[in-house]
Amino acid sequence: MPDLLTHVLxxxxxxxxxxxxxxxxxxxxxxxxxxxxxxxxxxxxxxxxIASGTAVGVPYSFWGLHTLGGVIxxxxxxxxxxxxxxxxxxxxxxxxxGVSHLVxxxxxxxxxxxxxxxxxxVSGWLPPAANLYASTDLWTIPVAAALALSVWIVxxxxxxxxxxQ
Amino acid sequence: xxxxALGGLVVGFGSQFNGTDAYPDAAAIDANYDAHxxxxxxxxxxxxxxxxxxxxxxxxxxxxxxxxxTAGDVAVGDQIQVYGRLATDxxxxxxxxxxxxxxxxxxxYLVSIVGIALAAGAFLRRWRVDIDQLAFxxxxxx
Numbered sequence: 106m107p108d109l110l111t112h113v114l115x116x117x118x119x120x121x122x123x124x125x126x127x128x129x130x131x132x133x134x135x136x137x138x139x140x141x142x143x144x145x146x147x148x149x150x151x152x153x154x155i156a157s158g159t160a161v162g163v164p165y166s167f168w169g170l171h172t173l174g175g176v177i178x179x180x181x182x183x184x185x186x187x188x189x190x191x192x193x194x195x196x197x198x199x200x201x202x203g204v205s206h207l208v209x210x211x212x213x214x215x216x217x218x219x220x221x222x223x224x225x226x227v228s229g230w231l232p233p234a235a236n237l238y239a240s241t242d243l244w245t246i247p248v249a250a251a252l253a254l255s256v257w258i259v260x261x262x263x264x265x266x267x268x269x270q
Numbered sequence: 271x272x273x274x275a276l277g278g279l280v281v282g283f284g285s286q287f288n289g290t291d292a293y294p295d296a297a298a299i300d301a302n303y304d305a306h307x308x309x310x311x312x313x314x315x316x317x318x319x320x321x322x323x324x325x326x327x328x329x330x331x332x333x334x335x336x337x338x339x340t341a342g343d344v345a346v347g348d349q350i351q352v353y354g355r356l357a358t359d360x361x362x363x364x365x366x367x368x369x370x371x372x373x374x375x376x377x378x379y380l381v382s383i384v385g386i387a388l389a390a391g392a393f394l395r396r397w398r399v400d401i402d403q404l405a406f407x408x409x410x411x412x
Contacts, residue, residue, distance in 0.1 A: 163284070191406075
């Protein structure tokens with residue numbers, strides 16, 4: 106991953122575009138930000154060095170949550186915490202954020218040139234890694250912040266203009 | 271049902287990818303090293319020795335002398351991913367590697383906490399917990 110701040114800033118840009126194109130209430134915009142954090146929930150298991158291994162003879166890997174399948178299931182769990190009438194739309198925006206996370210992770214440096222099977226369990230295909238940044242590279246933050254800030258300014262100006270009408 | 275699906279993903283992914291190119295199993299290489307000599311591997315480990323002429327990378331129980339990065343390129347404690355070919359006497363001839371220092375990782379985690387706080391803050395500005403429904407509901411006016 107790039108750091109989660111980069112993920113969240115880019116998710117904001119994507120979220121603004123998503124609520125605008127689908128003509129949805131702004132209140133779903135933060136769901137994209139939360140969705141963009143969700144796949145890295147499994148990183149807690151990396152910190153404790155239990156991300157993958159074998160337990161009672163069964164091989165397991167929490168990296169399974171850092172995939173398309175993980176995004177859908179985690180978004181489902183997230184959506185269930187919303188009131189019933191908001192779940193369907195909330196789910197879509199959570200998934201949108203999660204997918205943006207996986208797409209950004211395709212650009213992380215992998216020295217073998219191959220990214221993990223993010224389409225699991227749909228496919229075990231290993232996509233090519235774009236090798237643009239390491240997880241610890243901080244230059245991604247100013248780039249993402251500049252994008253997010255530009256979008257935020259345009260959005261404020263638009264809403265000020267529509268308030269004035 | 272969602273929790274079962276979650277468990278299914280964790281076990282399914284482990285069965286399919288543990289010990290593969292995507293998630294190499296250093297312990298399995300260590301257990302039967304000679305059988306793996308000549309193979310191309312991708313190892314994620316930690317630099318445990320960085321003297322002049324010798325760089326040792328350790329992943330699980332597997333320790334390899336790595337040719338490629340020199341002592342000037344890495345420091346003990348760095349996280350490193352190495353791609354290369356296994357040679358006799360537990361040597362790894364690297365064709366590519368990428369290093370992350372403990373300081374860099376610490377900064378990444380700190381910055382990531384800011385990201386989590388930003389997402390949580392943005393969400394809670396528009397949504398609140400409704401005790402009766404035990405669910406997040408939009409704040410007043412929506």
